[in-house]
Amino acid sequence: xxxxxxxxxxxxxxxxxxxxxxxxxxxxxxxxxxxxxxxxxxxxxxxxxxxxxxxxxxxxxxxxxxxxxxxxxxxxxxxxxxxxxxxxxxxxxxxxxxxxxxxxxxxxxxxxxxxxxxxxxxxxxxxxxxxxxxxxxxxxxxxxxxxxxxxxxxxxxxxxxxxxxxxxxxxxxxxxxxxxxxxxxxxxxxxxxxxxx
Numbered sequence: 001x002x003x004x005x006x007x008x009x010x011x012x013x014x015x016x017x018x019x020x021x022x023x024x025x026x027x028x029x030x031x032x033x034x035x036x037x038x039x040x041x042x043x044x045x046x047x048x049x050x051x052x053x054x055x056x057x058x059x060x061x062x063x064x065x066x067x068x069x070x071x072x073x074x075x076x077x078x079x080x081x082x083x084x085x086x087x088x089x090x091x092x093x094x095x096x097x098x099x100x101x102x103x104x105x106x107x108x109x110x111x112x113x114x115x116x117x118x119x120x121x122x123x124x125x126x127x128x129x130x131x132x133x134x135x136x137x138x139x140x141x142x143x144x145x146x147x148x149x150x151x152x153x154x155x156x157x158x159x160x161x162x163x164x165x166x167x168x169x170x171x172x173x174x175x176x177x178x179x180x181x182x183x184x185x186x187x188x189x190x191x192x193x194x195x196x197x
Contacts, residue, residue, distance in 0.1 A: 071132055078131025082138045086111055108139055115140035118145040145169040 042050070089110050093103035118124040123145045128135040135141055149168050153161035167174065191197035 074130060075132045075134035078127065078134030079138060080109070080134070082135070094127075095182055111138070111140050112143040115143035116147045119144045120151060124148075141195075142170060142173065145173075 005110070010054045054173060086107050090103050090107040093106045098106065118127070124140075125148075128141070128144065131196065134142075146166060146169070149165040153165040155161060156165075181194060
């Protein structure tokens with residue numbers, strides 16, 4: 001293509017653009033609408049579908065891939081170690097001559113204390129990140145869920161910080177635990193009255 005042909009093409013393209021603008025002025029549309037009218041518009045559904053697909057692709061890209069078998073093994077080991085520690089405490093308390101119920105209470109108390117101390121020193125978060133549900137399901141995880149917000153929000157004060165936020169994680173567990181035990185207790189009471197239990 002020689003130089004004159006290139007110049008002619010530029011003038012032709014500019015002329016077509018001017019023609020579209022002139023048509024836009026007479027039709028009452030904007031120049032951008034007139035210029036884009038030569039290309040087919042996507043429907044709203046097609047745009048939504050394209051956005052949805054782009055979002056799904058983005059989420060796949062940023063979501064970390066985890067090995068389920070490895071996560072389950074880590075949870076099993078972490079929960080097992082916590083249970084072994086609890087059993088050692090229970091056996092030690094019984095060796096001191098405590099009854100089984102009293103020894104169980106001391107075991108729970110010491111596991112909670114240990115969990116709160118580890119939470120305060122930011123060690124329990126590392127254990128929970130590695131062990132997953134194995135660290136969160138036992139009583140130590142419950143103690144962590146109460147202590148962590150208290151530590152995090154202490155700068156906001158006793159009432160608006162600790163008082164308001166302390167049960168932000170554990171509150172639903174307590175609420176639904178008490179509610180469920182009340183319902184089950186009611187059915188147990190009815191069963192006793194009817195002689196089923």
